Amino acid sequence: MSYSTINRLTPYIFLAPAVVVMAIALLYPLIYMVFGSFRAWDPSQTIGEAEFAGFANYIALWHDPNFHESLIVTLKFAFSVVSLEMLIGVGLALLLDRSLRGMSVLRTLFILPMMIAPVVVGLIWRYMYHPSIGIFNQTLESIGLGSIDWLGKHALMSVIIADIWQWTPFIFILALAALQSLPRSALEAARIDGASGWQQIIYIKLPLMMPVLIVTCLLRLIDAFKVLEVILVMTEGGPGLSTEILALRISRTATEFRELGVAAAMANYLLILLLMLTVVMLAYNKLQEIKEARIKALIKEEGI
């Protein structure tokens, strides 16, 4: 083999292990799942023995009110956590973007929740929400406000609060990074131009942070659709179906109801939803690139 051939192959050789791992751990199960979703498949059968069922699983799900309920819960959960997290995360970033004594310690503290394993987060919150020994109800009762049925009547809200606690830091650090990379002199110019603190935020800071915020928002949305552990530990989807998000329903359909084909079809529906979000995100990035390229071409053309 000549040197030039080796040189040309080098990058592919380095990439090969990762490609192999991806193929085994990601691509193979994915194809397996798509294949299985078209079959009436029971866990006691191998996939070869399962009967081909065409689109029957998909059609059944399409008309299944429980699946609808689950989908609505997921959408409610995802959109409320992401919008609240964006609001609080960006707000905190705007508030803490200044040099004060002890600010680095404070920032580290804010990021801590993100570093805790989701199962642990679920357990922590489950104990805090406990109707009699939980810290929330004990505090409420001690100041005479009466207890709240956190994980019963208000289960979805409680789950949303826990997720906000864990994931707001993610948005906070990205928003803070975006803020700190803003051109300082443009902000100074705005101050001289007469912008108040709020006006600087609305007219200068937020518009300039927008590209980062949009990508952050989409990333969080994709993540929120896949949430499982925290809710599993806290409520197991109950009471009733009130917190049964799709990921949880998929796992229950496969294990409790022993309907692997239906579970696979449901997972595919979720996959399609997430793919759409991903495509939106990629399209947004592409759009930005095209914009930049157009400006470069324009400048080149005018020779300026």
Added chain:
Amino acid sequence: MPKIQLDGLTKRFDDIEVLHSINLEMSDAEFTVLVGPSGCGKSTTLRMIAGLETVSAGEIYIDDRPISHLEPKDRDLAMVFQDYALYPHMNVANNMSFALRLQKRPRKEIDARVREVADMLGLTPYLHRKPAELSGGQRQRVAMGRALTRDSSTFLFDEPLSNLDAKLRTQMRAELALMRQRVHKNMIYVTHDQIEAMTLADRIVVMHDGHIQQQGAPEELYKNPVNKFVAGFLGTPPMNFLHATIESQGDFTYLTGDGFSLRCDAPTLQRLANYTAGEICIGIRPSDLVFDPHADVTTSLSLRVDIAEYIGAQSVLICHCGKQKVMVELKSDTPITLGKQLTFSMALEDLHLFNPSNELAIPRLVDVEATRLIKKTGGNYV
């Protein structure tokens, strides 16, 4: 159009004092240029006037009203930044009208004002472009347009031309000079470029190490620098400094150094009457030296010409007088041979003399009276 006054203005960053009690007065519609090498405190001074830096001690007055506690937006200033500081997400028109829109002026008035300024600066074809779609010179013009649209009483410029290439800088400098003829406002301009300072200023304020060295009209500073720093800072090529001793031989007094011996005439003797030290530093502008093969040895330097830098009508000769380097500026058609020892004469009254121990100038007798006048009118001599 206000009077701006700095009274004992001091700036400390932590424990380091970078600006030491600056006193300065800028009158109505005056173009003041703060000039000095980097780190001299000129930009800090400007940013304190703008309200972007806090004042550590002292006070800034606008029309005798203290303003150092006010937010930048309440000071009625417009500022042009070195890196333009345009709002990247707004087009040119919106960049220029931002301040007016914040003031909630009527739409019609804003449009008219933007159009007027854009016309003046040649920006009309670009009003709908974003800053990224403009060249450096155009961005600079937008930054100036943004300041002009505001119609505030004072303009601050923080090295506005230093991000431009040499050719564009010359062109923009001329445009600035034109603009200042049309706009009768207070302008405070910071630069490290002494040519910008000389060409634009009504008054130059030379700063060094957080102190004002000298202030006055460009011509005044060029002709009568009060110390060695100002003398060396203003003028290209820079002033030559030669070390000399004062020696009496018979009836005459000579300024003698490595490779020269100048005989003092009567005015020079009078100038040195109160000067008692034996050592002296002689400053000679490169343009004050004249090629003169027949000059008397007592009024000339004998220089070995090492290099001739041709820059068009003029050439700059880099020479040696003994071991000291001397630059001469003369017409390019002067017959000069490289590597030869040649004679250059000068008029003794053109000499600048400095005390080498404190670097202060020993003024000419005719200037002493003028200096007294300037001192009376608020000139700031260290």
